[in-house]
Amino acid sequence: MSTLLRTQGLTLAFGGLIVANKIDFELSEGERLAVIGQNGAGKTTFINICTGLLRPDAGRVEFDSADITGLSPRHIVRRGMARSFQLPQLFLDHTVRQCLELAGMAREKRLPFWRSLSFTSDRREVDRVLELVSLTGRQHEPAANLPEGQRKLLDVAMSLMLAPRLLIMDEPTSGVSTEEKHGVMEIVMGALEERKVTAIFVEHDVDIVKRYATRVAAWIAGAIAADGKPEVVLADVNVRREVLGE
Amino acid sequence: MRPSLIGAAIAAAILLAVGFGFPWLKIPLILAFCYGMAALGIGVLLRAGQISFGHAMYACISGYTVAFLGSRFPGLDGLLLIVLGTAASIVAGMLIGAFVVRYREIFFGMLNLALSMVLFTILGKFYAYTGGTDGLRVNRPTLLGMDLSRPEFEGALLVLAILASLAVIWAVQRYFRSSAGQALAAIKTNETRLEYLGVSARKLLWQGYVLSAALCGLSGSLFGLSQGLVTPEMGYWLRSGEFVFIAILGGSGHAVGAFVGALLYEFLKMYAAALVSGAWQLVLGATLIVIIYFLPKGLVGLFSRRRSAVEGQP
Ligand SMILES: Nc1ncnc2c1ncn2[C@@H]1O[C@H](COP(=O)(O)OP(=O)(O)OP(=O)(O)O)[C@@H](O)[C@H]1O
Ligand SMILES: [Mg+2]
Numbered sequence: 001m002s003t004l005l006r007t008q009g010l011t012l013a014f015g016g017l018i019v020a021n022k023i024d025f026e027l028s029e030g031e032r033l034a035v036i037g038q039n040g041a042g043k044t045t046f047i048n049i050c051t052g053l054l055r056p057d058a059g060r061v062e063f064d065s066a067d068i069t070g071l072s073p074r075h076i077v078r079r080g081m082a083r084s085f086q087l088p089q090l091f092l093d094h095t096v097r098q099c100l101e102l103a104g105m106a107r108e109k110r111l112p113f114w115r116s117l118s119f120t121s122d123r124r125e126v127d128r129v130l131e132l133v134s135l136t137g138r139q140h141e142p143a144a145n146l147p148e149g150q151r152k153l154l155d156v157a158m159s160l161m162l163a164p165r166l167l168i169m170d171e172p173t174s175g176v177s178t179e180e181k182h183g184v185m186e187i188v189m190g191a192l193e194e195r196k197v198t199a200i201f202v203e204h205d206v207d208i209v210k211r212y213a214t215r216v217a218a219w220i221a222g223a224i225a226a227d228g229k230p231e232v233v234l235a236d237v238n239v240r241r242e243v244l245g246e
Numbered sequence: 247m248r249p250s251l252i253g254a255a256i257a258a259a260i261l262l263a264v265g266f267g268f269p270w271l272k273i274p275l276i277l278a279f280c281y282g283m284a285a286l287g288i289g290v291l292l293r294a295g296q297i298s299f300g301h302a303m304y305a306c307i308s309g310y311t312v313a314f315l316g317s318r319f320p321g322l323d324g325l326l327l328i329v330l331g332t333a334a335s336i337v338a339g340m341l342i343g344a345f346v347v348r349y350r351e352i353f354f355g356m357l358n359l360a361l362s363m364v365l366f367t368i369l370g371k372f373y374a375y376t377g378g379t380d381g382l383r384v385n386r387p388t389l390l391g392m393d394l395s396r397p398e399f400e401g402a403l404l405v406l407a408i409l410a411s412l413a414v415i416w417a418v419q420r421y422f423r424s425s426a427g428q429a430l431a432a433i434k435t436n437e438t439r440l441e442y443l444g445v446s447a448r449k450l451l452w453q454g455y456v457l458s459a460a461l462c463g464l465s466g467s468l469f470g471l472s473q474g475l476v477t478p479e480m481g482y483w484l485r486s487g488e489f490v491f492i493a494i495l496g497g498s499g500h501a502v503g504a505f506v507g508a509l510l511y512e513f514l515k516m517y518a519a520a521l522v523s524g525a526w527q528l529v530l531g532a533t534l535i536v537i538i539y540f541l542p543k544g545l546v547g548l549f550s551r552r553r554s555a556v557e558g559q560p
Contacts, residue, residue, distance in 0.1 A: 051442070077444040089439040091432045098428060105425045106443035113426035113453065120425055162443065 003065070004029045004166055004198050005081070010049060010059035012222075019045045020056065021222040027166070027200065032189070034209040034230070035202045036243055037219030043202045044086055046219070047168050051083050052076045064165070078109070082164035086171045086202070088155035090143040096154060097139040100126045103161035125161070132191050133157045148175035149184070156188055160195070167192065169201040173208060181205060185212055206234065206244065218243050254415070258408050265404045272400045273472060274512050279407035280305075280469040282496075282508035283414055284489045287461035289498035290418070290454050293427075295434030297355045299486050300362030304335040304459040305466030306481030310369070311335075312470045313382035324387040324471060325406075331467030332460055339459020340452075347451040362481055369478040381477030384470045403472050410464065411505055418501040421457065430454045462489070491530070495537055497544015506545045 003026055010023040019042040027033060037043050048054040050061055052073040060069040068076050091099050101121035105111055112120060130136045133153040138146065143154060152175055159167055172188060173181045189212050192199050203209050209216060209230060216233040218226040220242050226233045233239055240246045265272045284305055291298055308331035316327055346357050369376045376382065388394070389402050421427045430450050432440050437447045470476045479485065488511075496507025511530075518529035541547045 073441045074444050074446060077442055083442060089436050089442065091435045091439065093431065093435050094428065102425070102429055102432060103443050105429075106440075106445045109444070111424075111426040111429050111445070111450070113421050113424045115425070116420070116423045117425045117428045118423075158439070158443070 002029055003027070004063065005050065005200075006062040007050065008060050008062075010046070010056050010061065012045065012049060012054060012056045019222045020049060020059075022059070023222075023224060025217070025224060025227075027198065029165075029198050030196075031198055032192075032212060032214045033200045034213035034216045035200060035219060036204070036206075036209060036216060036239075037202075038243060038245075041219040041243075042222040043219050044170055045222075047083060047170055047200075047202070051081060051168065077162065077164075080165035081168070082159040082162045082166070083168040084152075084155045084159050084170060084172060086174065088148075088151040090151060090154055090158070092142065092144040094143060095140050096135050096143055096146065097126060097130065099143055099154060099158055100129055100161050103158040107162045129157050129160055129191075132160070133187060149177065149180055152176060153184060153187075160191055160197075163195065164197060166198045166200070169199065171202045171204070173203065173205065181208060182211070210234070254412055258412060261408060262405065266401065269397065269400075272404050274516060276400070276404050276407050276468065276472045278508045278512040279411045279505065280465045280472070281488065281492055281511060282411060282505035283465035283468075284462045285492035285496060285508055286414065286418060286501055286504035287458035287465070288489045288493035289496070289501070289504050290421075290430075290458045290461070292493055292498040293422070293431045293434065294451055294454055296350065296451070297490060298358040298458070299355050299483060299490065300358030300360070301458065301462050301489055302483070302485035303358075303362035303365045303481045304339060304462035305469060305485070306362075306365060306369070306476070306478070307338050308332055308335040308463035308466035309384075309470035309476040309480050310376070310382065312467045313384045313476045316385050316387055317382070320385065320387075322387060323391060324389040327387055327471070328464070328467040331470070332463040335463025335466065336456060336460045339456045339463075343452045343455035343459065347448045347455055359483055359486065362483060362486060366478050366481050366483075369481065376478075379478060381475055381479075384474050384476060386474065387471075400472065403468065407468055407472075410468070414461065414464070415501045415505065418457070418461075422501065426450060426453060491534060493544075495534060495544060497541070497546040499543050500546045500549070503544050503546035510545070 005027040007023055007025045010020050012020040023046065035043050045054065049056050052071050055070055060067055062068065063076065063079055063081055068079065091102065098117065101117050104121045104125055105117065130139050135150060135154060146154060152172055156169060156172055173184055176184050185208055213230050215228065216230045217224050218233055218239045225242065226236045226239050261275060265275045284301065287301055288298060311334040312327045312331040315322055315330055342361060346354060349357055370379050386399055389399065394402060429440065429445060433447050433451055440447045466480065492507040492511050493504055495511060496503035496505065514530055514533060515526060518526035522529060537544065
C-alpha cells in the first residue's frame with residue numbers, strides 16, 4: 001500500500017511548552033489508525049498541524065507525495081484530507097440537511113449564486129449520508145437543535161460528503177453516551193469501509209480502539225511513544241502506565 | 247399564482263395609488279424605496295454576521311457619478327445614468343471589498359466607516375470638481391427618451407423605484423437561497439468549518455460585499471435623481487447609520503424586510519416629527535429598542551415564525 005500521509009521532524013512549541021517534538025510519522029492507504037494519549041498530550045495539535053490550521057516551527061508534512069507544509073486548511077481539504085472536530089463545527093443556523101448540502105456543493109467546488117441550494121445539490125447523496133448517520137428524521141431541524149452525540153455525527157457526515165481520501169476524526173465518540181458509542185463507530189467505520197477512506201481517529205475508549213483500529217499510535221508529551229499493532233501497543237508497559245493510567 | 251407574487255402586486259398597487267393620490271407623498275415614498283435598497287445592502291452583510299457603518303459611501307459614489315455624468319453629457323438618459331452610477335459603486339465595491347473582507351466584526355465595521363469618512367472629506371475639499379459642501383446639482387434627464395415636467399418626472403421615478411425594488415427583492419431573495427447565499431450565512435456561524443470544507447470565506451464575503459455596494463449604489467442614483475442635488479451628506483456616517491438602523495428594524499431573514507423597515511422609518515420620521523416636535527429621534531430610538539427586544543429578527547420575523555432565519559423561503 002502506498003503512503004498517504006507522512007510527517008518528518010514535525011516540531012511546534014507554544015511558548016516553552018513543546019506540543020510536537022520531532023514527530024516522524026507515516027500512514028498507508030487503507031489503515032485505521034487510533035491515536036491515544038492523555039489530555040494535553042498533543043493529539044489535536046498534531047491534527048491541526050497536518051490539516052494546516054497550525055504552522056509547525058520545523059519539519060514537513062506530505063500528503064499523497066506532495067509537500068503540503070504551510071498550506072491553508074482550505075487547500076489541504078481540496079486535496080482530499082478532511083477532518084472532524086473534537087468540538088463539532090457545524091452551521092448551527094442551518095438545517096441538518098443544508099449543512100450536508102453545503103458540504104456537497106463545496107466538494108464540487110461550485111457555489112452558484114442564482115440556483116437554489118436544495119435544487120443544485122446532489123439530493124440522492126445527501127439522502128444517503130443522512131440515512132447513514134440516522135439523521136433523516138431531523139433533517140429539516142436547525143443543527144442547533146441536535147444533542148451533542150448527533151452533532152458529532154453531523155460533523156463527521158459533513159466531512160464524508162467531501163468524499164475524502166483521508167478522514168481525520170478528533171474524538172468522534174466523546175460526548176456520545178457509552179451505550180451509543182459502538183453504534184456510532186459501527187456507522188462511521190461502515191461508511192469509511194464502503195467509500196475506501198483511510199482514517200485516523202483519536203479515541204480514549206480502549207474497547208473501541210481494539211474493535212476498530214488496525215494500528216495504534218500512543219502520544220506522550222508531544223511525541224509518539226509507541227506505534228504499531230493494537231495488541232502490541234496496548235500491552236506496552238510505558239503506554240499502560242502513562243497513557244491508560246493503569 | 248404564488249401568494250408572494252400576489253402580495254407583491256397588491257403592495258405595489260397600494261403604494262402607487264398612495265403616491266399618485268397624495269402627490270406630496272411621492273418624494274417620501276421614493277426616498278423610502280431608496281433607503282430600502284441601501285438597507286438591503288446592509289442586510290446582505292448582516293446575514294454574514296458583519297455590519298458596515300460606512301455603506302452610505304456607495305450611495306454617494308453613485309449619486310455623484312449621476313450628477314457628474316448628467317451635467318457633462320446632458321443627453322444621457324436617466325435610466326442609463328442609474329446604470330452607470332450603480333456600475334461605479336460596483337467597481338468601488340470590488341476594489342474596497344478586496345481589502346475589507348480580510349477583517350471581521352468591529353474592524354470590518356470601522357474600516358468601512360473610516361473609508362467613508364475619507365470620501366466625505368475629499369468631496370467637501372475639492373470644490374472645483376465636487377462643488378464642496380454645497381454639492382452638485384443633478385439636472386433632470388430624460389427618462390426612456392421622454393422629456394418630463396418635474397411632477398411627471400417624480401411620478402415616473404416612483405414607478406421606477408417600485409419596479410426596481412420588486413426586481414431587487416426577487417433577485418436578492420434568490421441569492422439568499424442559492425448555494426453562495428447560504429454559504430454566506432455560514433460565515434456568521436462557522437468560518438472554521440467553511441474553511442475545512444475547502445471554501446474561501448473571503449471570496450464569499452467579497453461577493454456579498456459587491457452586491458451590497460451595488461444595492462447602495464442603485465439607491466444613491468435614484469436618490470440623487472429624485473432630490474436634484476447630491477451633497478457630501480449622502481456619504482456621511484449618519485446616513486450609513488440610518489441604513490443599519492433600517493436593516494435591523496426590517497430584519498434580514500427575507501429581502502422584503504429592508505423595505506418594510508424603510509417604509510416604517512419614513513412614516514415614523516414624518517409623523518413623529520409632527521407629534522412630538524423636536525424629539526422624533528426619541529421615537530425612533532424607542533422603536534428600535536422595542537424591535538430588538540421583542541423581534542430580534544426584525545419586522546420580517548413576524549412573518550417567518552417557525553422558519554429558520556437562513557432558510558430564506560419567500
Ligand atoms: N493555541 C494554543 N496556545 C497555547 N497552548 C495551546 C494551544 N493549543 C493547545 N495548547 C496546549 O497544547 C497542549 C496540547 O494540546 P492538545 O489540544 O493538542 O491536546 P490533546 O492531546 O488533543 O488533549 P485532549 O485529549 O484534551 O483533547 C495542551 O497543554 C494545551 O493546553
Ligand atoms: Mg484534543
